[in-house]
Amino acid sequence: MFRDIVDDVVRVELLPGVLAKVRVIFVDGSFLDIYWSPSERYSLHYERRHIDGRVYRHDNAPHEKHRHISTFPKHYHCGCEDNVMGSNLPDNPVKAVEAFL
Numbered sequence: 001m002f003r004d005i006v007d008d009v010v011r012v013e014l015l016p017g018v019l020a021k022v023r024v025i026f027v028d029g030s031f032l033d034i035y036w037s038p039s040e041r042y043s044l045h046y047e048r049r050h051i052d053g054r055v056y057r058h059d060n061a062p063h064e065k066h067r068h069i070s071t072f073p074k075h076y077h078c079g080c081e082d083n084v085m086g087s088n089l090p091d092n093p094v095k096a097v098e099a100f101l
Contacts, residue, residue, distance in 0.1 A: 021035040041060060
């Protein structure tokens with residue numbers, strides 16, 4: 001399934017058996033990292049820098065420089081690291097991934 005667009009799926013582990021994230025590598029070399037911790041920290045990161053210089057990421061890391069965003073700590077990097085706006089991504093991990101895709 002999805003072999004026409006997905007090249008590989010890699011589990012990245014912090015420690016043996018402790019999943020840190022899942023990386024979906026697409027046939028064009030771009031990739032999607034999905035990280036969701038038991039403590040509800042998350043990052044959904046789509047990386048295309050080698051294609052067109054763009055990166056898209058929803059996360060809830062409480063960066064002080066994003067405190068002014070109305071959805072803080074939730075925020076969205078749209079196209080580049082410095083173009084940051086509010087994120088209305090659902091809190092449910094499955095729904096969040098569906099919305100991001």
